[in-house]
Amino acid sequence: MPIGAHVSVAGGVEHAVDRQCAIGGTCGQIFTHAPQIWAHTPISDEQVAAFRQGTQERLAGPWMIHASYLVNLGTPKPDLRRRSIHSLQQELDTAAVLGIPYVNVHAGAHTGSGADTGLQNAASALDALEVPDGVTLLIETDAGSGTKLGARFEELAFLLDASAHALGICLDTAHVLVAGYDLTTPAAVDATVDVFDDVVGLDALKTIHLNDSKHACGTHRDEHAHIGEGYIGTAGMQRIVTHPALRDLPFILETPNTDARGHADNIERVRSLRREAGISS
Template structure:
């Protein structure tokens, strides 16, 4: 079965996200833990969360994915910004225990001209500070497009972070198709080669999820602008190859295309029809 969903808003509540997922033919979804451009988090209603967990159980959802806010930058040159990142992630991981055994994804951040190695050191420090042996959440580093001074533009940079984390069993990677294509990994002409390179450098056992997005920009543009499936430089045929790839097809796929719910429903329908059972 194709495990696929999209990004939903938690503003209406946890149960509402489960209901919206069902309406559009999804069997998983992604959501922001808090305001994506700020720091405020919606107060958790345990009964609302329990209603979502019941929907997940009854409908046999695949694992769900939470996304940290974009304001989280663990490798900023500013100490207060780094402290903010630690505090937010620490709080998020406590809140994630209401949804046990889920995934939590974050952008590694931008080193702001300090150099990638300095940035990697700060990210490792944050993860070694906030990760706890008892947590059930797996934290994912997202592959990045390489705009500006982003860390995580190469598999090697992600590997360095993973290698520095003490509780490595709590860590994994979320691969974004738009980001890696914009970063210079040619999934259009050599998907097998890119998958093999990921396996060689990081290991496919560390790949937990895929953000499924087309790209508004050409190959190796380092821009990070998502496009609807089939309307960008990656193309529908390649996206279909990704969901059917023998080494990827078992993973959960999350759409982050510029869509309303009706658009997501249509993309999910198209991809389900193209998935080879």
């Protein structure tokens, strides 16, 4: 199955392949630079070649780049808008160089200008980008705290419809839960998937951030838990990873990762949930 985790690129992007293989992943996600700063880390031709070769030989893929935390497409502030577009363009260009098919970004926050204005700002910022061939820009579902956009499926649908680009969606299970969409039982998962299909369309769904949540449905509090040990729970998680519309998508973990318990444990947990349901892991 296509499953992996967000891994570090410390020491060079090519080392992400080793780290992904070490936890049993077959796909994954990276930051191309420290996500709390604007400056992008240069990647040498040798690093690009090593990353591409390692990925081709050792991983089924795909990889996804997560944009900087500083990017805010919905901002009304001209300077922040300019820097956000520039940063995201660099991520898209880097993805093309590395052969990575997806770049993932949040819609951002309207910071008091209103959701409608924020969505319009985000759509126009997206259209200021040049998306290289072979790369798809994904908008991630948000937890919806404060003035953040993208927690409601209708907001995601607006961005997909408003932008001239062929955008996709990365669905974060923890974010969807705390945004108010129930995922705690098999029936609830089925109902939420149906709502997503009605509002956004399953054809737009390209990847899943597979995270359990330390907080309950509708709380808008973004804190991830180990698979099956949060408010989504075992039954909800098992249905997510076995649902016919979801089970073949790339699952990327952003669960807690410590020396005591890390991504390898959660990847094996997901595989065991699929085996218990009679689906290949």
